[in-house]
Amino acid sequence: MNAGTTGIAQRIGGWFAKPTEAAVAAEQAALRSDRFRLEREGDWKRLDAIVKAMEAGRTRRVSDEDLLALPALYRTAASSLAIARETSLDAALVAYLEALTQRAWFLVYGPRASLWSWLRSFLGGGWSASVRGMALDILIALALMVAGTVVGWLLVASNPEWYYSLVPGGFADVRVPGASREVLHGTLFGNQDQNGMSVFAAELFSNNAQVSILCFALGFAFGLPTMLLLIHNTALLGAMLWLYHGQGLLLDLVGWLAIHGTTELFAILLAGAAGIHIGRSMAFPGNQPVVEAAATAGRRAAQVMTGVVLMLIVAALLEGFARQLVDSTPSRLTVGGFMLVLWTGYFFAFRRGAR
């Protein structure tokens, strides 16, 4: 103890008057912790520089040598930190090492290599696996949507006044109870020369995507608002079906809807299922803590939701262009049916990369 206090510092200070080079400095540093530091400082600074460059997004400019050395340097820093904690009382040094190890840790154990490789694994199996992972929720959402449609139909059938409260005004325009067959027929066919289809499609996409994100995010409240939203939106569908049925145009309306609807309704179904999935995992977390159950479900649902946005882009393109260009019910049904088979096949039959 005494040796430490009377200071190796002075003795050594007497031997070497002026420290010059790092090597000499390390040798002559009075404290063991300083010798430790001076010996490793170079590695830390190198790691610091690499981390800094990578954080700034200049990974390409980091040399191959440095990139290869990154994990080793990170481990050096981590072990230096462990040692420094036990042997050094230099608070600034420990804080520096903590920050450095933290930053390097984020890079070494960070997110995917790139957005591109994530997208590939997402399309090549990750998405469909997540969809299959929530099969039960899809069934629940499907049941709710069917129920919503039936309820909408029955409500309007019993009292046409319901139509006005179910269908928002701007949406319906000429399509109201009591409209003639010609008017309704005109809304379904003969719009080929309509302009501004691309703008229409973009608006549709933006709107639908926002609604489906809402559908998903509301799952947070144990999925109840999601279910209400699903029922409400499909009740509107039921009311429309009833309206066209009254004039014998049911099949034509179905064709008109099917061309994009099989994709769009499928997307809404998945978004709703994602919301219910989260709600269900929070209400019935099983053996996990609620927070963890929610996180696991949330990540799976997020993957499905990314897919939903993609599906809605496809739906908007179909709705904006194909519906206007394809003008007969059988061919519309064909396109819609084809899309339905395509999605179902992709989600449930395509199992590559499933773990």
Add this chain to the structure above:
Amino acid sequence: MAWKPSLRRKDNASPASRIKAHEERRQRIVITPEGVPIPFTLASRGARAGALFLDLAMIFGAMIGATLILARIAQGAGINLNDSNSPAGRAVQALSVLWIIMLFLFRNAWFLFFELGPRGATPGKRITGIRIAARARGKDGGRLTTEAVIARNLVRDIELFMPLIFIIVASVDGGDAEMAAWAGLVWFLLFALFPFFNRDRLRCGDLIAGTWVVEAPKRKLEQALSVGDGAKGLSAETGAQYRFGDADLAVYGEFELQVLERVLRENRTDALRDVARTICAKIGWDAGAGDERAFLEAYYAQLRARLETGMRFGKRKADKHA
């Protein structure tokens, strides 16, 4: 990962341990796969709110900028919305498609894009010095995944934009605007106050995605204080040689050492003088005035040497009361 067990000492806590206990409330320890515990400090709610406002301002600015640029181009093409079969009309149509998609992306992809980057932080978060990280669980926990970032940002939509849309829709549709405003406010508060009611300060999006927001400290490697001339007890100014006895050094512990370190690094003359005077009074020295820095550097180096020697033998002295 392991939660930091609350190390708060029983009663008669010294100031040192009380300050530590306060800090520990925000600290979370993550065990790396190498077995080294790294402490993370949860971001303060103020920093997070500040980051959000900065981001919203930037998004808003970007939206306006993009709109202006597109409007400028549309003007160049000759605005023509009526006759959309002319080339100019088609160009304007294409521009409005671009505009709708751009607004959608700014609203939804801004946070996503930046948080997926190597910094894990939006520009606003960078400015306030915070970043997102995965809530670490178990040994391989703590890897931030793309899905997690997507999930936490989709939920932001109902937390933030939903009440706004609610109010706008109500006022446009001629509904009960006041009612909608109140409902929107309650909705907003429900989510805004959510971080105050859980230990890890999670907002709903964090909860669902399994993430949290932590401070992202950046530090330079400071000069070692104990290797200079002064640390060897030699004063450059007066040529005096400071040497402290065992009893002189036994009065202080690690906490005081670190306060002294901070004072030396900040290097403010009046603080140096005060601390030097306090130490002199405590150990019964009279070092005189004018040479405080050399005196303190010498005291620091020798106190550290003594305490570190003790450390190696498993004897630690947390502060002067220990």
